[in-house]
Amino acid sequence: MRIRRYEPRDLERVYEICRRTGAAGGDATSLVDDEHLFGEIWAAPYVTLEPEHCFVVTSDDGIAQGYILGVRDAVDFEDRCEELWWPPLRDRYPKDPDGGTLKDLLIALIHDRPEPRLDLHDRYPSELHIDLLPVAQGKGHGAALMDRLFTSLREAGSVGVHLGVSVENTRAVAFYRHLGFGEFDCDGITRTFVMDL
Numbered sequence: 001m002r003i004r005r006y007e008p009r010d011l012e013r014v015y016e017i018c019r020r021t022g023a024a025g026g027d028a029t030s031l032v033d034d035e036h037l038f039g040e041i042w043a044a045p046y047v048t049l050e051p052e053h054c055f056v057v058t059s060d061d062g063i064a065q066g067y068i069l070g071v072r073d074a075v076d077f078e079d080r081c082e083e084l085w086w087p088p089l090r091d092r093y094p095k096d097p098d099g100g101t102l103k104d105l106l107i108a109l110i111h112d113r114p115e116p117r118l119d120l121h122d123r124y125p126s127e128l129h130i131d132l133l134p135v136a137q138g139k140g141h142g143a144a145l146m147d148r149l150f151t152s153l154r155e156a157g158s159v160g161v162h163l164g165v166s167v168e169n170t171r172a173v174a175f176y177r178h179l180g181f182g183e184f185d186c187d188g189i190t191r192t193f194v195m196d197l
């Protein structure tokens, strides 16, 4: 396997990886009858609006088996999403105010965006997502992707990075701790981890 920059030909695979790791690290395909919904929220805006901080790990045939997606400034990124990314998705995925399924909850996230984490902005302005398919896990690729992104963010002048992880994803939580991330806070659903760059 090797690491390279994200390329537009990886887009469909990025949606797939996001879906297949969307259930606290496990496959969420059977949970939502929409192949793209996970990726529309947690992957595609990153590779579309800030591809310079997105990297994939590929098998020998060049197919992506995992990715790390970063943004230099999470507050600025959300502003750009508000302008460019969410409006067409809001038309495509109308909100059902009475809906209580997982799909409804994901669609609600397209309409009602969480407040930007201004408390993180000065010291940990950047944000990342990392997901590897099972075939690529446990072989050092996660750590190597982190190194690659950290270099890229440092070169762009960032001083720190944060990420959110489901409290249920105990494996990823242990991975972040092992790499030296510190826990900034936890709201009972999401743990926020931070790292100085």
Ligand SMILES: CC(C)(COP(=O)(O)OP(=O)(O)OC[C@H]1O[C@@H](n2cnc3c(N)ncnc32)[C@H](O)[C@@H]1OP(=O)(O)O)[C@@H](O)C(=O)NCCC(=O)NCCS
Residues within 6 Å of the ligand: 021, 024, 025, 026, 130, 131, 132, 133, 136, 137, 138, 139, 140, 141, 142, 143, 144, 164, 165, 166, 169, 170, 171, 172, 174, 175, 178, 179
């Ligand atoms: C979590 C994930 C990114 C970790 O990547 P990985 O490639 O499997 O991890 P690596 O093999 O690079 O591990 C790097 C180091 O962390 C350690 N590590 C990995 N997982 C660990 C765990 N659960 N507990 C303790 N240490 C762990 C490894 O032992 C290794 O240590 P070493 O460098 O000292 O030998 C990957 O397994 C994954 O994508 N999982 C599914 C999707 C997911 O949960 N994404 C995160 C969503 S927030």
